[in-house]
Amino acid sequence: MSGHGTPEPMRSRRATPLIGDARVPGDKSISHRSLILGAMTIGETRVRGLLEGEDVLATAAAMRAFGAEVTRDEDGEWHIFGVGVGGFREPEDVIDCGNAGTGVRLIMGAMATTSITATFTGDASLRSRPMGRVTDPMALFGATAYGRTGGRLPMTIVGAASPVPVRYTLPMPSAQVKSAVLLAGLNAPGQTQVIEDEATRDHTERMLRGFGANVTTEDTPEGRIITLDGYPELAPQSIDVPRDPSSAAFPVCAALIVEGSDVLVPNIGLNPTRAGLFETLRDMGADLSYENPREEGGEPVADLRARFSPDMKGIDVPPERAASMIDEYPILSVVAANASGTTTMTGVKELRVKESDRIDAMAKGLRANGVTVSEGPDWWEVEGLGPNGVPGGATVAACLDHRIAMSFLCLGMASKSAVTIDDAAPVRTSFPIFETLMSDLGARLERANQ
Numbered sequence: 001m002s003g004h005g006t007p008e009p010m011r012s013r014r015a016t017p018l019i020g021d022a023r024v025p026g027d028k029s030i031s032h033r034s035l036i037l038g039a040m041t042i043g044e045t046r047v048r049g050l051l052e053g054e055d056v057l058a059t060a061a062a063m064r065a066f067g068a069e070v071t072r073d074e075d076g077e078w079h080i081f082g083v084g085v086g087g088f089r090e091p092e093d094v095i096d097c098g099n100a101g102t103g104v105r106l107i108m109g110a111m112a113t114t115s116i117t118a119t120f121t122g123d124a125s126l127r128s129r130p131m132g133r134v135t136d137p138m139a140l141f142g143a144t145a146y147g148r149t150g151g152r153l154p155m156t157i158v159g160a161a162s163p164v165p166v167r168y169t170l171p172m173p174s175a176q177v178k179s180a181v182l183l184a185g186l187n188a189p190g191q192t193q194v195i196e197d198e199a200t201r202d203h204t205e206r207m208l209r210g211f212g213a214n215v216t217t218e219d220t221p222e223g224r225i226i227t228l229d230g231y232p233e234l235a236p237q238s239i240d241v242p243r244d245p246s247s248a249a250f251p252v253c254a255a256l257i258v259e260g261s262d263v264l265v266p267n268i269g270l271n272p273t274r275a276g277l278f279e280t281l282r283d284m285g286a287d288l289s290y291e292n293p294r295e296e297g298g299e300p301v302a303d304l305r306a307r308f309s310p311d312m313k314g315i316d317v318p319p320e321r322a323a324s325m326i327d328e329y330p331i332l333s334v335v336a337a338n339a340s341g342t343t344t345m346t347g348v349k350e351l352r353v354k355e356s357d358r359i360d361a362m363a364k365g366l367r368a369n370g371v372t373v374s375e376g377p378d379w380w381e382v383e384g385l386g387p388n389g390v391p392g393g394a395t396v397a398a399c400l401d402h403r404i405a406m407s408f409l410c411l412g413m414a415s416k417s418a419v420t421i422d423d424a425a426p427v428r429t430s431f432p433i434f435e436t437l438m439s440d441l442g443a444r445l446e447r448a449n450q
Contacts, residue, residue, distance in 0.1 A: 009395075009448035010405075010424035010435075012412025017260030017308070018441040022251035026051040026241035027269050028430055029203050030299070032102050033179070034239050035059050036110050037211050038080030039068035040087070040186065041234040047078040049241035054429045055100035062107050065091040066118075085234060086187040090116040094154070097122045099355065099402070099429040102176055104153070105134045109180025112143040113163035113187040121154040125355045125400040125426075131155055133171075134180045140166045141184050165190035165230060169223070172350065173323040175200040175273075178226070182208065182215070188230045195223045200323045201273040206299065211237055242269035242301045246327045247431050249277055250406050251441060253331045255306040256286050257338040257414040259388065263441060264291075265304045276324030277332060278304070284312045284339055310387040312339040319347025326350055330407040333362050336382040337371045337390050338414055349378035355426075356399035365396035365408050369419060393417035402426040406434060413443055420448050 026049040036059065038045030050056065060070045060078075067089035069081035083089070088111050095118055097104035104120050108131070111118055121127065132151030139145070142160030147153060165188045168181050178194050182204055185192025205226060208215045214229040248265045255261035270278075270290070282288055287307040294301055314336055325332070329345055336343035351358040359380050363373040370391030372383035392415025398405035405421050412419030427434050435445055 007423040008425045009420060009422055010409060011418050011420045011446050011448040012409040013418040013444040013446070014415060015258050015413040015444055016442045018251065018255050018258050018263050018443065019261065020263065020441050022248065022263050022265045022437060022441060024243045024247040024251065024265060024437065025053065025431060025433065027244040028053065028056060028246065029102065029201060030207070030241050030269070031056045032059050032106055033203055033207050034241065035063050035070065035080060036106055036183065037207055037234065038236065039063040039066065039070070039082045040085050040110065041082035041211060041236045042084045043082065043236035045080040045082065045236040045239065047080065047239045047241060048076070050078050051241070051244060051430070053432050054098050055103055058096065058098040058100050059103040059107065062095045062097065062103070065093065065095055066111065082236065085232065086114055088114045088116060091118050094119045094121055097126060099123050099126055099426065101126060101129055101355065105131070105176045105180050106183060108134050108138065108157055109183040112138040112157060112159050112184045113141050114159045115161045117156060117158045119154060119156040123400070127153045130353060133174065133177050137166060137168045137177065137181050138184060140168065141188060163188040165192045167193040167195070169195040170197070173198040173200050175204070179204040182226065182228050185228045185230055186213065186232065190230055192228045192230060194226045197223045198320060198323050199224060199273055201271065203271065211235060240296055242296060242299055243267050245269050245274050245277070248304065249328045249331050250410055250431070250434065251438065252288070252304065252306040253335050254410040254413050254438070254443070256281065256309045256312065256335055257387065259308055261306070261308045263306050267301055268304045270300045270302055273324050276321040277328035280315070280317055280321065280325065280332060281335065283315050284335070285309060286312055314339050314341030314343035314382070314384050316344045317346070322347045322350070327403060330358055330362050330403050331410060333366060333382050334407050334411045336384055337366060337411065338387055339384040340386045341384050342381055343384065344379065344381040346379040348380070352377070354401070356401040356404060358401065358404060361397065361399045361401060361404045362407065365394070365404070368394035368396055369411060369415060388414065388416070390415040391417060392419045395420040395422060398423045398426060400426055402429050402431065406431065409445060
């Protein structure tokens with residue numbers, strides 16, 4: 001059962017060279033935050049380049065349920081008329097966040113310090129994911145959560161009637177939890193602080209400053225301390241969303257392993273807390289180059305060119321890099337399978353509790369396609385077979401996970417025999433134009449049930 005309706009099997013055959021511009025969708029992290037922060041201002045926020053995947057559209061629907069006016073015009077520009085900090089109204093119905101783990105956790109944070117009650121649910125994958133990592137710090141503000149065993153959805157959050165500021169140390173690196181705490185702190189008095197041992201993606205801090213909040217960051221012996229002043233008057237913004245580096249990872253990595261490829265991803269976001277994959281690929285010997293570097297909306301961007309790289313070598317990926325590329329390990333393992341030598345990935349236990357157990361899903365799928373994989377609780381390693389060395393030929397389970405699905409479709413583009421996934425429907429959650437974009441570059445994707 002896909003969780004998205006009837007399963008949609010898809011097959012990926014060995015590709016001719018991938019050539020052209022890959023205009024991937026807007027950054028999912030920034031898209032979610034643009035809608036939520038826009039809903040917490042007074043006035044109109046305008047957003048261009050918003051990712052219109054199912055995850056982000058679920059967040060847009062949630063903001064409407066909380067009282068904001070959210071519309072899209074004919075030119076694809078989004079308009080959010082906000083209700084101000086603390087202005088959320090109580091939803092009339094259950095908030096369905098689909099597959100959006102980021103969306104549901106950030107929204108829970110944003111409403112937890114307002115005296116309203118909201119119930120959240122999602123698809124089968126999201127309902128299996130733990131929410132205690134967010135509800136625990138929300139309880140410190142004064143909110144109460146009632147969910148299924150193990151802190152799982154469906155879950156009802158009763159917002160704090162008299163919120164208090166919080167000083168919270170993240171038990172594990174998580175931009176989602178950090179962001180939820182900061183969003184909750186907007187409607188709490190005094191200063192809310194988050195302390196993290198490892199730097200995680202900082203889109204929330206950057207965007208909060210852009211909307212007018214007072215946010216400071218200080219590196220101390222205790223860790224990185226992010227401090228937010230409560231009760232700001234957020235000002236509406238005009239936002240151009242850069243292209244998503246996590247989505248760009250798929251055409252970029254496919255180009256590196258498909259012979260003769262040359263792909264350009266224009267206007268890609270290169271926030272240092274998100275660019276760990278590209279740094280890792282360069283360490284492996286990938287032919288990657290940045291063209292026209294610039295800054296847009298407080299975020300570094302550039303045009304990224306990727307060319308076929310037959311001389312890539314396996315490496316030990318530094319564990320401290322995990323937070324900056326946690327979503328990209330599945331596709332990195334595909335590149336590793338096409339490199340020479342062993343690639344070892346450690347400090348990645350977070351992959352066990354994503355949309356699926358991504359270590360388990362990738363290990364099983366790679367083994368089925370002739371690749372040797374070893375794994376442990378927070379590590380895995382892939383024995384590379386060199387360029388054009390992966391046998392392929394298997395059908396693998398996508399596990400309701402968009403990144404697993406796209407990773408194995410990319411594997412098929414460089415394998416000796418076609419690779420089939422059991423369900424491509426989850427891809428629509430983050431990359432609705434994946435099939436068209438990759439086919440236009442030269443990929444050979446086909447519906448396996450046709």
